[in-house]
Amino acid sequence: MDDILRPLYQERASNENTLGVLDVEKTKAFSPGTDHFDSILLIIVKESDQPWMIKHYEFQSGSAALHVVTEELLNSWLMLGTNKRAVDWVMNGKVLFNRNEYITRLRDRLHEFPAEERTHKIGLEFAKLLRRYNDGKELFHSGQYLDAFNNIMHALHHLARLSVIEHGYYPEVTVWNQVKMIQPEIFKLYEELVTGEESIDKRIELLLLASEFSLSSKTKLGANHLLSIIKQKDEWAYHELMEHSEVQDYAIDLPMLLTHLKDKGYIKTVKRETKSKNLYHRYYAIKE
Structure with a gap:
């Protein structure tokens, strides 16, 4: 297969814009x-005008897909988890081209999971956990048990990913296998929700209580990324926080996250006068 596919990447590999080439082969019939x-x-x-370009090919003995992706988009996938296959491709693909050890360094980064990236990713997962729990x-x-079930299941998934990251690992597609070994009590919550014999409303009620406890116990860890940003100056207007480059990844859940942190006593709101009487700007600050 290598001989057939070589022309697809050989010319690109000679281009200085190309950082690395990986080949991921199908190993199972269902793949x-x-x-x-x-x-x-x-x-x-x-870099590229088109951040992600895909082409499909057929040959006598099979088929192939060519993905050309920019470094910026790939890093976004790895941080946000929006393309979970990307982690597997980078970690397990066969290296065909490796300019200046780029792929080697990328793999080392994923294995080591630097503290700064870990804190950012924990913040993302905590924001999603909070949103799903509240929904x-x-x-x-309101008695919508099936929709509630779906949201609580997603909340547990974010809690599982947060736990994996907390222990210094990158969440994989098979995150529950990781959690079963790392933090079995979270795995048991998931089992209880999915396979428990009690009625669906009772299972959800129990899981809501467990999730509320997890949210409280994980708040300091989960919000550390946002709190470290808020500490950078005395007060923040909401739009300033929302537009901050490191917050934009979870800006959609920022209002709920700020409310949660205020309720838990980590931050406070500050009123500043506007031109209108009895109407104030709201600012956010660390609660000393």
């Missing part, structure tokens, strides 16, 4: 990890 292609060629480039709680109290 969603490769979109059921026999081979995925992942070409990482410094699930609201739906439960």
Whole structure:
């Protein structure tokens, strides 16, 4: 297969814009990890007008998909978890081209999971956990049990990913296998929700209580990224926080996260006068 696919990447490898080329081969008959292609060629480039370009090919003995992705988009996938296959491709793909050890350094980074990246990713997962928990709680109290079930299941998934990251590992597609070994009590919560014999409303009620405890116990850890940013100056207007480059990844959940931190006593709101009587700007600051 290498001889057939070589022309697809050989010319690109000679281009200085190309950082690395990986080949991910199908190993099982049922292979969603490769979109059921026999081979995925992942070409990482410094920059491109098109951040992600895909081409599909067929040959006598099978099929292949070519993915050309910019370094910036790949890093976004790895941080946000929006393309979970990317972690597997980078970690397990066969290296066909490795300019200045780029892929080697990328893999080392994923293995080591630097503290700064870990803190950022924990913040993302905590914000999503908080959103799903609150949505699930609201739906439960309005009697929408199936929708509540869905949200609580997602909340547990974010709690599981947060736990994996907390222990210094990168969350994989099979995150529950990781959690089962790292923090079995979270795995048991998931089992109880999915396979418990009690009625669905009772299972959700129990999981809401457990999730509320987890939210309280994980708040300092989960909000450390945002709190470290708020500490950078005395007061922040909401739009200033929302537009901060490191907060934009979870800006959609920022209002709920700020409310949670205020309720838990980590931050306070500060009123500043506007031109209108009895109407104030709201600012956010660390509570000393």
